[in-house]
């Protein structure tokens with residue numbers, strides 16, 4: 126992994142608000158995560174003993190000159206975006222993770238993975254889809270380009286790892302702060318001497334905020350608070366970037382010489398296919414569609 130370039134050479138300044146002196150150790154743990162994963166983040170921590178009402182959170186995020194992270198009384202790290210706390214919510218997925226299978230999860234119908242598979246979730250975001258993928262027993266390499274999002278993921282993994290029922294699942298997740306394209310390029314360069322077996326590459330890039338619903342019928346999903354927040358941080362890819370992402374993902378799967386490799390792309394049900402490339406097969410419900418590109 127040493128040949129990976131950092132996503133950006135510039136550092137992001139974040140304000141970390143914590144609510145009790147007893148959280149000093151947790152603040153140190155976060156700083157240690159940043160150092161261990163070489164995240165380009167400078168975290169300025171500040172103790173807030175006043176009550177952080179919704180109104181106060183709103184004020185905080187409106188007046189802030191940098192991103193605000195909040196470590197609440199339960200030691201859960203979230204990002205204050207427009208006064209709303211957004212964070213990976215892995216514990217809320219417990220029921221889905223426990224009962225996940227191809228019948229109940231469209232993503233698993235599309236990905237067709239087993240406990241021996243290795244998957245790259247190249248656009249990890251809040252990691253919710255990664256968890257569903259890992260529920261099969263598969264190893265999941267999670268790539269996230271935004272340092273702040275990567276920190277939220279790492280902090281959630283650390284928090285969940287303290288819960289015995291989650292430890293096995295957590296051990297199957299590898300979180301890397303990198304741009305997917307540079308990671309794919311590195312895999313391809315290393316493949317000459319040491320090819321990695323990648324069964325599936327999963328892509329869920331941002332799409333324009335107005336493409337979640339059908340413009341004529343209004344059918345489709347509303348944008349949730351997690352995606353609304355992400356739209357402040359990340360732009361949807363350009364058509365050229367879409368094409369690059371799809372082609373490099375296909376190249377990674379095909380070089381790993383798996384017989385049933387595939388790239389799976391998540392889209393809103395009514396959105397066009399990624400880079401306007403026809404999929405081999407699609408699976409959809411009222412909100413989302415998974416397009417499969419078999420390699």
Ligand SMILES: C[S@@+](CC[C@H](N)C(=O)[O-])C[C@H]1O[C@@H](n2cnc3c(N)ncnc32)[C@H](O)[C@@H]1O
Nearest residue numbers: 248249250251252253254269270304305329359
């Ligand atoms: C729509 S969200 C993914 C949501 C995710 N599937 C989930 O379950 O939470 C897209 C995420 O992919 C990240 N991303 C987009 N392009 C990327 C790239 N080229 N490399 C790495 N991460 C990328 C964005 O920063 C954003 O966090």
